[in-house]
Amino acid sequence: MSFVDNVMAGLALVANIESFLALFIGVAVGTVAGAIPGMSATMAVALTLPFTFAMAPITGILLLLGVYKGGIFGGSIPAILIRTPGTPASSATILDGYPLAEKGQAGKALGMALWASCTADLISNLSLILFAGWLASFALSFGPPEFFTLILFSLTIIAGVSGDSLLRGALSALLGLMLATIGLDLIYGTNRFTFGSPTLMGGLNFIAVLIGLFALPEIIAMVWNPKAHEGKTRTLGKNWVTFADYKASFRTIVRGSFIGVFLGSIPGIGAAPAAFLSYSEARRKSPNKANFGKGELEGVAAAEAGNNGVAGATLIPLLALGVPGDVITAIILGAFMIHGLQPGPIMFVMNADIIYGLFIGLIVSSVFLFIIGTVAIKGFKYVADIPRGVLFPAVMVLCIYGVFAVNNNLFDVGVMFVMGGVGYLMMRYKVPSAPFLIAFILGPLLEDNFRQAMLMSNSSPAILFRGPITWFFWLLTAITVFAIARAGFKTIRNARAADAEAEEIQ
Amino acid sequence: MEDRRIHLQLGISAIILSLLFLVVLIPNWVSSPSNVSKMILSPLMWPNVIAGATGLIGAALLLGALRMPRLATEIPPDTDDPTRAYLRLFVLALILIVTMPLMPRLGLVWTTMGVSALLALLVRTSHPKTAFICAICVPLVLYAFFAHVAGVAIPQGNFVRLP
Numbered sequence: 233m234s235f236v237d238n239v240m241a242g243l244a245l246v247a248n249i250e251s252f253l254a255l256f257i258g259v260a261v262g263t264v265a266g267a268i269p270g271m272s273a274t275m276a277v278a279l280t281l282p283f284t285f286a287m288a289p290i291t292g293i294l295l296l297l298g299v300y301k302g303g304i305f306g307g308s309i310p311a312i313l314i315r316t317p318g319t320p321a322s323s324a325t326i327l328d329g330y331p332l333a334e335k336g337q338a339g340k341a342l343g344m345a346l347w348a349s350c351t352a353d354l355i356s357n358l359s360l361i362l363f364a365g366w367l368a369s370f371a372l373s374f375g376p377p378e379f380f381t382l383i384l385f386s387l388t389i390i391a392g393v394s395g396d397s398l399l400r401g402a403l404s405a406l407l408g409l410m411l412a413t414i415g416l417d418l419i420y421g422t423n424r425f426t427f428g429s430p431t432l433m434g435g436l437n438f439i440a441v442l443i444g445l446f447a448l449p450e451i452i453a454m455v456w457n458p459k460a461h462e463g464k465t466r467t468l469g470k471n472w473v474t475f476a477d478y479k480a481s482f483r484t485i486v487r488g489s490f491i492g493v494f495l496g497s498i499p500g501i502g503a504a505p506a507a508f509l510s511y512s513e514a515r516r517k518s519p520n521k522a523n524f525g526k527g528e529l530e531g532v533a534a535a536e537a538g539n540n541g542v543a544g545a546t547l548i549p550l551l552a553l554g555v556p557g558d559v560i561t562a563i564i565l566g567a568f569m570i571h572g573l574q575p576g577p578i579m580f581v582m583n584a585d586i587i588y589g590l591f592i593g594l595i596v597s598s599v600f601l602f603i604i605g606t607v608a609i610k611g612f613k614y615v616a617d618i619p620r621g622v623l624f625p626a627v628m629v630l631c632i633y634g635v636f637a638v639n640n641n642l643f644d645v646g647v648m649f650v651m652g653g654v655g656y657l658m659m660r661y662k663v664p665s666a667p668f669l670i671a672f673i674l675g676p677l678l679e680d681n682f683r684q685a686m687l688m689s690n691s692s693p694a695i696l697f698r699g700p701i702t703w704f705f706w707l708l709t710a711i712t713v714f715a716i717a718r719a720g721f722k723t724i725r726n727a728r729a730a731d732a733e734a735e736e737i738q
Numbered sequence: 739m740e741d742r743r744i745h746l747q748l749g750i751s752a753i754i755l756s757l758l759f760l761v762v763l764i765p766n767w768v769s770s771p772s773n774v775s776k777m778i779l780s781p782l783m784w785p786n787v788i789a790g791a792t793g794l795i796g797a798a799l800l801l802g803a804l805r806m807p808r809l810a811t812e813i814p815p816d817t818d819d820p821t822r823a824y825l826r827l828f829v830l831a832l833i834l835i836v837t838m839p840l841m842p843r844l845g846l847v848w849t850t851m852g853v854s855a856l857l858a859l860l861v862r863t864s865h866p867k868t869a870f871i872c873a874i875c876v877p878l879v880l881y882a883f884f885a886h887v888a889g890v891a892i893p894q895g896n897f898v899r900l901p
Contacts, residue, residue: 286888399745399799403752406792410759410785413768417781422769424781451857455830456823458861621863625854626876632837632850633880637890642841649834661744679784691776728807 242588245290254291255593258298259600263608265299266306266319268618271627273303273319275447277563279627281439281570282634289571290586294593296567300560301353301597304503304543305605308345308536313338321503321539324511328524328531339609341532343473344481346605348536350598351482352489356544357594359493360551364580364587367552371577374553376684377695381705383678386499386555387671388712398720400663408668411436412675419683431643438566440635440644441672444651445658445665446559447631451624452656458621473529481533484514488534492541497548502558502666503539510538544594551575551587555674559666562673570638745803752796759789829860845895850877 246252258280265276280299284292307319312329325345332341374382387405414425415435426432478485488510495506514534515524524531546557547564554576556562568575573583580587635648658665689695696702764785774780833856840849851873858869881900884890894900 283883283888285890397741397745399795399802400748403748403792403795403799406788406795410788410792413785413788419779420771420774420781422771422781424768424785425763427767452827452830455826455857455861457818459818619863619865619868621858621861622865622869622872624861625857625863625869626872628857629850629854629873629876629880632853633846633877633884633892636846636892637884637888640891642838642893645841646838649838652834653831661748662741663748683779686776686778691778724802 238584238588239592241585242590242592245585245589246294246592250288251291251294251589251593252596254287254295255298255597256600256604258295258300259302259597259604260298260608262299262302262304263306263309263601263604264302266303267309267608268623271450271623272446273300273307274560274563275450275627276303277560278439278442278446279630279634281442281563281567282637284567285570285637289568289573290589290593292571293564293567293586293590296564297590297594298597298600300564301543301594301601302604303560304540305346305349305353305536305601306608308349309342309608312341312345312532319503319539321507321542322535323504324507324535324538325532327511327535328526328528329535331525331527332529332532335527337527340473340477340529342609344477344529344532345536346602346609347473347478348481348485348488348533349540349605350602351485352492352537352540353543353601354595354598355486355489356493356496356541357591357598358544359497360544360547360594361591363497364548364552367548368577368580371553372581374577374701376681376688377698378701378705380678380681380685380696381702381709382553383555383674383681385705385709385712386549387667387674387678388709388716389499397662398716400661401667404658404663404665405667405671408671409675409678411441411668412672413679418676418680419687431641435676436647437635437638437641437644438569438673439638440647441651442563442566442669443631443635444648445655445669447627448648448652449655449659449665451628451631452652453659454620454624477529481530484510484518484530484534485537487513487517488537489541492538492543493545496542496545496557499549499555499557502546503542506542507535507538510534510541547594551579551590552577554579554677556670559669562670565673742803742806745799745806749796749798749800749803752792752799754796756789756793756796759785759792764789826860830857833857833860842893843895844897845899846893847877847881847900848895848898850880 261280262273262276265271266273277296277299280296284295287295304319304321307317307322308325308329311317311322311325312333315326315330317323317326329338329341329345332338412435414432416422416426416433417424423433488506491510491513492503492506495509496503511524511531511534514530515521518524518528518530520528520530542558546561549555549557550561550565554565554574556565565575573579573586631648632645635644636642638644655665657663658668685695686692697706764782768782768785770780770782777783833853837849837853840852844852854873854876855870858866858873863869878900881892885892885900
């Protein structure tokens, strides 16, 4: 089918009130959830997932994508107004957003955040449409050895960049890999860690693990300290962003968007590094360098463009290769699977209408984001006022229903409770949970492709180096491990030097 | 908690976990067909590799912790009263444990109403009336959605059944 045929097929699939309503509701829910301190885009996507079971695949996935897009923007609202980022990606927005709010220009900062977010979102979506198809056609020639090396590379980078400690990230990924081995063996069908229970033969339920890891720890953290996340909300002020402000920051926004697209398309890097890189580039190139950090509108634009530029780009590896770009796309990957779809190059051949339907939906989501974002900025006061002591008990109920609804199985609720405890311990011990979840999803794929490759080659490891694609991914893996190790040693060296200096002063 | 202590505790836990897998769990709870001639294709291979790697990471964490300098000052706890905080966590654990056997007996709706109300009490919500109303309404709304829209068979329990 030609490009135009695919677009028409996609349009036929999404051009109905149900799909657009789902997308609109998704963006609204995501924006509100992202704006509530203590909630996050990840948690919002995870909690919305069970509601998609009764929907058509395209409608359900559009709902989740809407929540994702809304959640990323929504996180900037509390970052600017109460100096608490709603999502980690909004941390860079605080740097100039909050000083602007202190000056009584919160409305202006939020307006710029919205405009930059929508522009970056659009650029990111267009990049997705341009590159995903190309990458998928390239990936059609991948066999098990190529997929094994690609997934190994993804795991390396995810373990490495998801926290301030490589070892803690790696430990998290290993725990996720180990948990993924529970159930029947993929090739021989023998039991692995089922402990004689038929319930465990299918492995642990993905939704139970996901909600347990990402929603319950927040509830437990609130029980530990009910007074956390209390901040003073700033008023919006009378200044609003003008077209001249937008025009002045346009180059920064476009640059930040492309930084976001580039970093987002590499599995595992995520939005926060993109936001900080975009911010530092903007500061480096700006004539108002000295004003950055003190309330520079361009700084807000750069940070928001960087983190929203990632949103569409993380879908490139997901749709083209079936490898999630970050934790939210890992959840969306789970949603595809629940609806009987397997993202990857084959999907571009078998379900091109769904792929192009999603592309159309994503473009429309930028418009919805602009409309809903404008309202959300003004209505944030009410959102921020939702008492956590009322919100989180309701979230707990939602978690229980959502997890039960996947398989009509109360055992899954128990798994969620246990995973909640594990997730909370990981939070206390600063072990990032994103590598855990991504490894849990990628683990079976990694093992399956490895063993298939071994079966193909009669157990000869040479097949893992059979062509330029496998060599390319091995090289990338080696470079990543080297870079991460080097950064780790550098951090340790700097810390030691600082300690020695401090001792000398004493 | 300071980084040194975190790495130390994580390192020891990872080594114990690794040994537990290698010595107890994998030999007893992972079965492999007798006709698998090559170890690399065996269902045992992958868990063994992961457990071994976990042990190595644990050792690296432990070594890293031993080389880290001790902090002269204690990091203040992240809550006003740690004893009360631990007590709240203990009560939460009890609520969750009791929830499991109650769900099939009382039904999901009534159990979750109780969980929601108890959780609100546990954190001493400043809006008890709203929390109480939410504790009743949210499970009912979710029941209506999942049972009547999504077609999920929500457990009703042995006492009061909903339409």
